[in-house]
Amino acid sequence: MVSKVVFGNVYSNKKVLVTGDTGFKGSWLCTWLISLGAEVYGISKDIPTNPSMFVELGLAEKMKHFFADVRDLEAIRKLINEIEPDFLFHLAAQPIVSLSYRDPIDTISSNVMGTANVLEVLRSYTKPCTAIIITSDKCYDNVEWIYGYKETDALGGKDIYSGSKGAAELIFKSYYHSFFKKEKGLVQIASARAGNVIGGGDWALDRIIPDCMRSWSEGKVVEIRSPKATRPWQHVLEPLSGYLQLGERLYKDHNLNGDSFNFGPKPEYNHTVQEILEDMSVRWHFKNSKEAFEVTGNIKFYEAGLLKLNCDKALFHFQWKATLDYQTLIEYTSDWYYEFYKNKGDMFEFTKSQIEGYENLAETKNISWII
Template sequence: MTPDPSFWRGRRVLLTGHTGFKGAWAALWLRRMGADVCGLSLAPEGSPNLYDLLNPQTSADWCDLRNPQSVTACVQRAMPEIVLHMAAQSVVRRGYAAPVETFSTNVQGTVNLLEALRETEGVKAVMVITSDKVYRNDGKGRAFQEEDPLGGKDPYSASKACAEHVTSAYAASFLEPKGVRVASARGGNVIGGGDFTVDRILPDIWRATSAGTPLQMRSPRSVRPWQHVLDCLAGYFVFTEQLVSNDEAPRHINIGPDIEDTLEVLPLAETFISAYGKTVPIEIDTSPQPPEAPMLRIDPRLAATSLGWRGRIDARNAARLAAEWYAGYDAGVAAQDLCIEQIESYANGELG
């Protein structure tokens, strides 16, 4: 199932984190479906970044989620009907380096947003985007289901599990009683063109080839639920549509790849490099690293049964699509054209 443009057309949508990789793709797709998108975020980080490359026409508030007065003012200006909360400190290794920033952004920032929304009239639905890493990972490799215990051994994972608890508490105590439907979506490890984030495998390959240096790979045998950005966003959008229209819609759903679609970091990187068409030597970094789970899988079957949504792009094809995006960008094709081409192909059922 793909998102329904008729649902989004003319709707006032508050999108937090619209300057990030996933948020920039989301803002573009929502606008193309006719949504009136208002962004709430810090200014984009680094250069290049996808937000600036897309030459956005989204109305925007530059806002730090950690500042409650600023968040309240932004929400009151937006007066949203639908809220998609994507803003976060989203990098595991950065969480180790900056735990206070990570917890204050991901936990207190979520509190500040939901507190502002409970005083705002006209809100119909709030979708809080968390992570596949919210579960208590015992390392056994079982694909986590929505009712499994939450946990998190590192600051990022724990902060996202905390955001789940915050969301549930605000939903039960304040928002659901006044008719606002609230849910959380737990996405997989998202990859795709236009990601320039440090410490992510595909952007690291792109930077290494650009600089003519070897790729430093930390964990070649780690397994993650790799997912193309368009599959993930489609799941978020379809879930939101169901949340508004269906009283029986779940309140927590994994948005991830097929349960059998597992791929280690090294073959994912090799698939990308082959499709990208540029060679880069790979060196395994054996220096001490902050601990990360070697195996992470989530079970997406509830999304299939309750939403009719399934991921359409497997991990290898997701890597190939990302490689095509970066190759086009290197060749001088406008980032917006590259994104729109893939969005339209996905919406028309031509990808996956």
């Protein structure tokens, strides 16, 4: 049997550095990179949640992790130069909208200066490196229209978190045109934007899926504030496949240097909060939704409404598209938490099995990053 080739095998036996490796997306990315045969390194200032996917998967024993804050320029410079990564994925950030209201300076310094510091180190890096700078779909100036935002649309936002992500993208653009565009060869950079990501292992504050799973694991009814709010939900593996494919293509095609790409689900994946919770509650064996959640209408802070991405650019340049259908998204997310809370399983092996299942589905659908 011929083994499948994933992302052109470019990550096999390569040094890959992930900033923000202890976070939700970072932990999934590190697990996938380990399964791809990469030599994985991580930098993060702390373990951001308890429980923590990074801890539950035992990732500290499966990769090389360092505690450092991306706002500390010299610490980051020292680590990057010592590690000498072939690839770098910058995810380290303050990711919670509600926290940006409580401590705006921390959010701005983490998301803007943290990004600037990584780019500043890469500016003087003397070895070949492919770097993907990850921001968010909230980098766009959300004017509440029904159309998907393109990479050329205006950046910014009405809240601090959105503003910090828009600013990070502007810093990326200015560093590219000031430095990386002029350098022919060594360091290639691109930015990636995605949002409304769900999946097992997320325990972040003020996010609807983690709130539900915490409550349901304790047999409690969860309170929801905006049942009719619509989001283009996607499983965490969807944007990660985009980041990894972008890294592969940038590594091979330097014409993509300085570009930005959106990664989002298909339009038909838009569902209300109430719909997705009803579907997930079935996987947790609730007899009816009243046992699972109740509507409070207590909105604690401003958060933008519908925001979806136009992903035609990624489709055009490297045929990227989402793999999972809505029902599989529900199953993957619900089943991960059920395995953790109810079955007490080996979560590293379970996570790897979901990644393998995702790869197999991508192969059957002839998705471009796997052959």
